[in-house]
Amino acid sequence: xxxxxxxxxxxxxxELASFAKxxxxxxxxxxxxxxxxxxxxLHVASFFELIRSEFPNVxxxxxxxxxxxxxxxxxxxxxxxxxxxxxxxxxxxxxxQGHRFFFVSADGRRLIQLQKNRLHLNWRKLTGDEEYxxxxxxxxxxxxxxxxxxxxxxxNNLGLPSPTQWEIVYVNRFGLVAADGAxxxxxxxxxxxxxxxxxxxDGAIQYRHKLLNEDNEPVxxxxxxxxxxTNSDESREAVLELLVRGxxxxxxxxxxxxxxxxxxxxxxxxxxxxxxxxxxHDVWGRV
Amino acid sequence: xxxxxxxxxALDQRPNVNVQTAGSITMFSVHDWDxxxxxxxxxxxxxxxxxxxxxxxxxxxDVRWFALQILYSxxxxxxxxxxxxxxxxxxxxLEWHTFKxxxxxxxxxxxxxxxxVAFEDDRPIIEMPxxxxxxxxxxxxxxxx
Numbered sequence: 001x002x003x004x005x006x007x008x009x010x011x012x013x014x015e016l017a018s019f020a021k022x023x024x025x026x027x028x029x030x031x032x033x034x035x036x037x038x039x040x041x042l043h044v045a046s047f048f049e050l051i052r053s054e055f056p057n058v059x060x061x062x063x064x065x066x067x068x069x070x071x072x073x074x075x076x077x078x079x080x081x082x083x084x085x086x087x088x089x090x091x092x093x094x095x096x097q098g099h100r101f102f103f104v105s106a107d108g109r110r111l112i113q114l115q116k117n118r119l120h121l122n123w124r125k126l127t128g129d130e131e132y133x134x135x136x137x138x139x140x141x142x143x144x145x146x147x148x149x150x151x152x153x154x155x156n157n158l159g160l161p162s163p164t165q166w167e168i169v170y171v172n173r174f175g176l177v178a179a180d181g182a183x184x185x186x187x188x189x190x191x192x193x194x195x196x197x198x199x200x201x202d203g204a205i206q207y208r209h210k211l212l213n214e215d216n217e218p219v220x221x222x223x224x225x226x227x228x229x230t231n232s233d234e235s236r237e238a239v240l241e242l243l244v245r246g247x248x249x250x251x252x253x254x255x256x257x258x259x260x261x262x263x264x265x266x267x268x269x270x271x272x273x274x275x276x277x278x279x280x281h282d283v284w285g286r287v
Numbered sequence: 288x289x290x291x292x293x294x295x296x297a298l299d300q301r302p303n304v305n306v307q308t309a310g311s312i313t314m315f316s317v318h319d320w321d322x323x324x325x326x327x328x329x330x331x332x333x334x335x336x337x338x339x340x341x342x343x344x345x346x347x348x349d350v351r352w353f354a355l356q357i358l359y360s361x362x363x364x365x366x367x368x369x370x371x372x373x374x375x376x377x378x379x380x381l382e383w384h385t386f387k388x389x390x391x392x393x394x395x396x397x398x399x400x401x402x403x404v405a406f407e408d409d410r411p412i413i414e415m416p417x418x419x420x421x422x423x424x425x426x427x428x429x430x431x432x
Binding site: 032034037065066067068069070071072073117164165217218219246247248250 | 344347348349352353356357359360361362396397398418419420421422424425426
């Protein structure tokens with residue numbers, strides 16, 4: 001699968017940027033799905049048995065709401081809604097999803113998120129010293145999780161899982177310091193922000209890009225969120241979140257979303273490189 | 288605001304940013320049709336299994352969220368809210384009927400919809416499947432709703 005911005009040609013694999021010390025704090029690969037008509041929370045115990053050797057710890061969390069990327073023509077400034085903002089009124093919106101379970105690896109760095117209509121694999125930094133394991137490793141692990149999930153659905157007659165969206169998110173977290181360790185401004189990392197006088201106290205910037213497939217149809221979206229501020233020790237820090245979410249290819253299985261996730265990752269990696277400065281690239285060791 | 292909630296910790300540890308906007312600004316208020324649509328979707332979500340007397344499935348959350356997402360990407364804030372009806376098999380239909388014509392969007396499941404547009408004048412009826420791109424719905428709404 002190929003994804004590209006409307007005004008740019010697709011990126012070839014050999015053009016992908018690479019960083020020796022990428023500031024990745026967390027990555028999540030996942031799918032939304034339907035079709036599991038017979039699912040209930042009791043079934044989750046048998047899924048846990050399938051993955052327990054690698055993910056021995058369990059946590060329960062509230063369910064995630066569905067999220068879809070759709071495209072129309074109403075993006076005038078007063079109509080923009082990045083995320084549907086409010087919960088539905090009482091009426092059982094979340095009752096059937098049950099809980100969201102985290103199955104966490106012994107070292108706490110990897111986890112599977114499972115709810116009736118969601119399956120995610122996350123990798124996260126805990127101490128800050130860990131090396132990001134890279135996309136090929138994570139996508140291979142996610143494919144194995146998908147296979148186990150599909151087998152579990154079949155073995156328990158839960159229904160045939162069918163993807164409705166795929167999504168990949170990279171959370172990058174970094175101090176606003178130059179290569180010599182001195183504090184610097186946000187525009188030293190994001191040159192397109194140059195022109196603001198003085199250091200702003202804190203802030204949040206959000207925007208979206210439509211992404212087209214090989215037939216130039218809008219099928220996915222890159223959502224960018226940049227937040228920055230000052231920590232209690234007076235250090236300045238930024239969190240850059242890049243998320244690509246889109247519709248699966250027609251009639252795709254859950255595994256059929258793997259190429260889309262990789263296409264989304266390629267968009268994220270090159271967008272990250274494009275939007276950040278050479279100063280930042282020096283800090284992160286661009287290869 | 289965050290685009291997602293499924294990252295597990297990085298976002299919880301982000302710098303403490305507290306951006307407040309002026310409370311007097313009204314330009315970015317919630318869409319006029321939002322509460323009407325949301326209440327109706329919740330009513331439909333509360334229908335029991337077999338709600339139509341023929342054993343039809345409940346109307347799932349995914350379909351209702353997808354419908355709301357379509358409306359947010361297709362409608363301006365002051366357009367007319369659609370009538371929303373459940374359909375057999377667990378889907379819903381969005382309908383706009385005015386003196387300028389009729390629009391119906393049948394949503395079977397996320398990414399599987401069928402658009403029907405009939406104008407009051409003698410233009411041909413539009414019938415087409417839509418998956419993620421609802422520009423045709425937007426165009427029809429501009430004329431009819």
